[in-house]
Amino acid sequence: MIPSVTFTIVEKVILAGLTLAALGSFSYEVLRRVAIVNKGLGSFPFDRFLERLWRVFREVLLHEKVIRERPFPGLMHALVFWGFLVFGLVTIDHFATGFYKPILSESLHHAYSKVVIPFAIFVIFGIVSLAYRRFITQPKALGKISPTSGLVAVFIVVLMGTYIYGETGLSPLVWKVNWWIHSALILAFLFLIPRSKHLHLVLGPFNIFFRSFEHPDHTPVHIDLEGDEDDLDVMLNDLTKLTKKQALDIFSCVECGRCTDVCPANRGGGILDPKYHFIMDLREPLLEGKDVAILDQINVEAGWECTACQACTEVCPVGNHVEKSDEIRRLEVLVEGRVPQEYQKVFTNLQETGNTEGASSSPFADSFPVFTADKEYVLWLGCFARHGLDPNFNKSVENFTKILDVAGVTYGVLAEEQCSGDPANRLGDKLTYTMLREHNMEQLIETKKVVTLCPHCAVNLGKEYGKYDAINYTVEHHTQVIGRLIEEGRIKVKMGETGKVTYHDPCNLSRMLDVVDEPRTAIQAASSDFQEMDESGRDTLCCGAGGALWWKKETKGRTHLVRAEQVIESGADTVVTGCNFCFGMMKQGLGPMTPEGREEVIVKDVADIVAENLV
Numbered sequence: 001m002i003p004s005v006t007f008t009i010v011e012k013v014i015l016a017g018l019t020l021a022a023l024g025s026f027s028y029e030v031l032r033r034v035a036i037v038n039k040g041l042g043s044f045p046f047d048r049f050l051e052r053l054w055r056v057f058r059e060v061l062l063h064e065k066v067i068r069e070r071p072f073p074g075l076m077h078a079l080v081f082w083g084f085l086v087f088g089l090v091t092i093d094h095f096a097t098g099f100y101k102p103i104l105s106e107s108l109h110h111a112y113s114k115v116v117i118p119f120a121i122f123v124i125f126g127i128v129s130l131a132y133r134r135f136i137t138q139p140k141a142l143g144k145i146s147p148t149s150g151l152v153a154v155f156i157v158v159l160m161g162t163y164i165y166g167e168t169g170l171s172p173l174v175w176k177v178n179w180w181i182h183s184a185l186i187l188a189f190l191f192l193i194p195r196s197k198h199l200h201l202v203l204g205p206f207n208i209f210f211r212s213f214e215h216p217d218h219t220p221v222h223i224d225l226e227g228d229e230d231d232l233d234v235m236l237n238d239l240t241k242l243t244k245k246q247a248l249d250i251f252s253c254v255e256c257g258r259c260t261d262v263c264p265a266n267r268g269g270g271i272l273d274p275k276y277h278f279i280m281d282l283r284e285p286l287l288e289g290k291d292v293a294i295l296d297q298i299n300v301e302a303g304w305e306c307t308a309c310q311a312c313t314e315v316c317p318v319g320n321h322v323e324k325s326d327e328i329r330r331l332e333v334l335v336e337g338r339v340p341q342e343y344q345k346v347f348t349n350l351q352e353t354g355n356t357e358g359a360s361s362s363p364f365a366d367s368f369p370v371f372t373a374d375k376e377y378v379l380w381l382g383c384f385a386r387h388g389l390d391p392n393f394n395k396s397v398e399n400f401t402k403i404l405d406v407a408g409v410t411y412g413v414l415a416e417e418q419c420s421g422d423p424a425n426r427l428g429d430k431l432t433y434t435m436l437r438e439h440n441m442e443q444l445i446e447t448k449k450v451v452t453l454c455p456h457c458a459v460n461l462g463k464e465y466g467k468y469d470a471i472n473y474t475v476e477h478h479t480q481v482i483g484r485l486i487e488e489g490r491i492k493v494k495m496g497e498t499g500k501v502t503y504h505d506p507c508n509l510s511r512m513l514d515v516v517d518e519p520r521t522a523i524q525a526a527s528s529d530f531q532e533m534d535e536s537g538r539d540t541l542c543c544g545a546g547g548a549l550w551w552k553k554e555t556k557g558r559t560h561l562v563r564a565e566q567v568i569e570s571g572a573d574t575v576v577t578g579c580n581f582c583f584g585m586m587k588q589g590l591g592p593m594t595p596e597g598r599e600e601v602i603v604k605d606v607a608d609i610v611a612e613n614l615v
Contacts, residue, residue, distance in 0.1 A: 005172045005179075007098055015098050015183065022190035029194030030202060033251045033287075040244035040292045042219065044210045052209045059317070060205045061085075066317045069258060073133055079126030080156065083119040090116055090163065091186060098183065113167050120160040127156045141257025143275070148196040155192075159185045200254040204318040207252040210245055211319035215310040215512045218326040219243055220467040221334075221430040225438075239331050242282075242292040249320040250286060253279045259312035259322045264542040265305040268559035274312040277302040278324040295327045296335075303328035304340060307559060308426050308547030309507035314538055325547055329428030343427055346551050350432050354418030354439065356551070357387040364394055368401065371412030373446060377404075378473075379411040380452035380461065382580065383419045389550070390584035396604075397453060399611035400478050406614055407490040409481075411451070414443050420457040423548040425464060437465055447473045451481055453605065455508035455515075455579045463512070477509060479578045479606045483518030486525050492615035493525040499573030501527040501609070504563065504586070505540035506579030514538070519578045522606050526613040533570055541566065544589075545581035564589030567601055574602040576609055 007015070046052075058064040063081060067074035089104075089112065096103045104112065131153040134142060162182040166175060193199055221239070224231060242250075259274040266272050277299045285294045306325035313322045332338045339347065349358035365386050371378050383389065385397045404411055421436035440461070444450070450473055452458050462475030485491045503523055509515045516537045524530050535541045544560030567575045567590060575590075577583055586603040594600045 005176055012099060015095075018184075018187050019095070022187040026190040026194055030199075032290075033194070033199075033203075036286055036290055036292065037244055037247040037251065040242050040247040041238060042243045042245070044244055045212070048213065051213075055211075056205055056209050059208050059319075069315055069317065073130060076126040076129040079122040080130070083123035083126070083160075086116055086119045087163075094179070094182065094186075098179070117164055117167065120164050124157055124160045127153050139257070141261045141275070143255065143257060146197070146255075148192070148198075152189075152192065152196070152198060155185050155188060197253065197255045200252050200318050203248060203252040204254070207245075207248050208319035210248065212245075212321065214463065215313060216308065216323065216326065217245075217313075217321045220464075221330060222468065223431055223434045225434060236335055239327070239335060240293040240295050242286075242295060245321065246324075247286065247292050249322070250279055250283050252318045253283075253320060254318050255280065256317065258315045258317065259320075262311040262315050262539075262541075264307055264309060264311070264544060264562055265559045267541075268544070268562045270302075270305045270559060271299075272302040272305040274306075274322050278312070278322050279320065295324070296331055298324055298328040300328060300332060303332075304552075305559070306547055307507070307542045307544060307549055309542035310511045311507070311540075311542065314511055326426070326428065329426075330430055331428070333428035334430060339427075339429075340552075342551055343548075346423055346427070346548075347429050347432055350419055350421075350424055350429075350436065354436065355387055356383045356419060356423055357389070359387045362386045364388060364397075365413050365417070369412045370415055371447075375410040375412045376449060377409065377411040378444065378447050378450045379413050380420070380450050380454070380457055381413055381417065382452060382454035382457040383423075384454055384580040384584070386417065390580070390587060392587060393580050393583050393605070396580075396583065396607050399605070400453060400482075400607035402611045403482060403485065403491060403607060403614070407485045409485075416443050418443075420454075420460040421464075422456040422460050423551070425460060426546075426548040437468065441465065441469060441471075444471075444473055449473060450475045451478055452476075453478045453578075453580055453607065455506050455513060456581065459508050459512050477513060477515055477518075477578065479509070479519040479522060480515055482606060482610055483521040486521060486610075491610075493522075493610055493613050494615050495528045496526050496609070496613040498527050498529075498609065500529045500531060500571060501574045501576060502531055502533050502567065502570050502572040503536070504533060504543065504567065504575055504577040504582055505536055505538075506577060506582045507540060507542050507546050509578050510538050510540050515578075519576070519606050522610050523576055526609045531570070531572070533566060535566070543577075543579075543582040543585040545585045550581055550584070560585055561589050561593065564593055568593055568595070572601055573599070574604055574609070576604050576606055578606045580605075 063074060063078035066077055093102050093104045102109065133139065134149055135145060159182060162178050166178050166182065170178065193201060221235065223235065255275065257275050260266050263272060263274050282294055282297060285297050303325045306323060308323060308325050310323060313320065316322055346356050349356055353359060365381055368379065381397065385393055388394060418436050418439050420440065421433040424433040424436060450461055455477060458475050458477050465471050486493060501523060503519060505516065541563045543563045564586060567586065575586060577586065583603060583605055590601050590603065
């Protein structure tokens with residue numbers, strides 16, 4: 001209820017001055033960040049416009065992602081957010097009262113207050129809950145205590161309190177004092193927001209709108225093998241620069257630490273902290289230098305620990321593409337010429353023989369029919385199977401071809417197949433990657449359909465190659481083919497006696513290719529006792545081999561053992577996966593970690609469990 005109160009000319013002048021100062025400060029801070037963002041490479045995407053708007057509605061207005069990832073604090077954040085949306089009209093009416101007269105009639109104001117007062121109570125409950133979590137329970141992921149967060153919490157509680165108090169029938173003098181306190185807090189927010197993490201309130205919706213639909217979303221490095229030195233110099237110079245979206249990411253970060261929570265390297269005891277190494281550590285250099293050429297300031301050791309699994313990007317509530325191992329590695333390799341010793345042999349092998357192992361031939365590949373134009377699929381083996389990085393996995397490839405044979409699907413391998421380039425691409429050697437990609441594109445020129453057991457190869461052949469040239473073929477993962485053959489009735493599978501079965505989702509398959517359901521269709525056709533892992537689907541935990549770390553010598557961390565521990569703790573008798581590298585990592589990790597007196601967990605590929613139970 002608003003008593004009969006008038007504001008003097010002096011009060012209106014003071015209010016106008018404070019309002020202009022607050023708006024000016026807010027605009028200045030936001031615009032200077034926008035100016036830096038605009039210096040970034042590339043442009044913002046507007047494709048799939050309606051899908052982007054729908055995503056903003058779900059993730060911003062409904063808080064879908066925030067609540068799903070951390071239900072209680074996410075809901076508390078939503079209460080605060082929804083409360084401020086409701087307060088939008090109240091705030092406009094509040095300042096209109098000070099300058100001239102309220103825009104809401106007395107009756108409408110009274111009716112709307114019946115909605116706003118409950119929301120004010122919800123906001124107080126939400127912000128107090130968040131403050132308790134931030135300052136009392138202090139989750140590690142949130143990092144050091146932020147005085148700004150405490151100040152904002154106090155501001156919000158007092159803001160809601162002054163609104164509720166102002167609706168209780170105060171005397172004109174008390175009402176006016178309360179009104180000025182409420183006004184001062186609103187204007188203080190305009191000073192505070194752009195200078196703190198709370199800038200995500202402004203930039204977050206835009207960042208979510210512009211977020212790529214594809215993982216990973218690294219800028220392709222175009223290397224013209226026949227280009228001149230000037231073109232090469234321009235390309236190398238650009239490697240230090242953020243894209244527009246990456247710069248916007250850094251200013252949009254809410255500092256929640258979800259990216260660190262899910263990082264397998266961090267959970268394994270490594271030094272990598274995505275929140276700081278890939279985002280926060282770059283904010284001050286951006287603001288101080290007013291330039292986007294800051295990628296060389298990423299912590300190199302942390303960058304080499306990253307598995308490129310995209311878990312950090314998947315979980316970010318404000319649309320950041322967090323992972324930047326690609327950026328720091330390509331700088332180290334192409335610009336600085338610094339390559340960790342364990343990768344030097346890999347690069348040499350790829351350059352000289354076209355495969356990671358330096359092999360001149362592959363007896364295993366020779367055991368399959370050669371692809372000809374009359375066959376339905378190119379069976380892409382990849383280095384892992386073609387050159388026996390884990391000889392046990394070769395049986396999985398044979399089991400897949402057994403399934404294809406039963407279904408009457410024709411296939412053949414490419415005689416001149418070389419590495420898809422995933423190791424070189426993920427380790428930053430874009431020159432070697434260019435050579436491998438161009439060779440393989442020539443081999444695939446008349447191909448219509450490719451199938452592979454390696455998700456890493458599938459990502460490169462189907463997605464990464466497409467960033468450079470148009471591709472005229474489709475790429476399927478073998479679990480997609482198997483799942484479809486089962487659904488179409490082209491193969492029959494019986495329930496096997498395999499005990500308790502669980503499934504480990506490979507990162508490249510689930511997050512980058514969005515293949516989640518098909519492997520489960522296949523497994524559940526062969527097992528009546530299937531149980532999910534705690535972290536599954538797109539929320540899976542990396543096995544430790546992503547980012548070409550199969551060839552890495554483990555240093556401080558134990559990234560490769562975290563997922564193996566989860567498999568053992570699940571109580572499963574068999575763990576099934578859909579990736580050759582995950583298969584190899586499980587084979588290496590489960591044995592030494594199996595408790596004494598317990599049977600070692602059996603590792604199988606999806607093709608194995610289906611082929612063993614074909615009718």
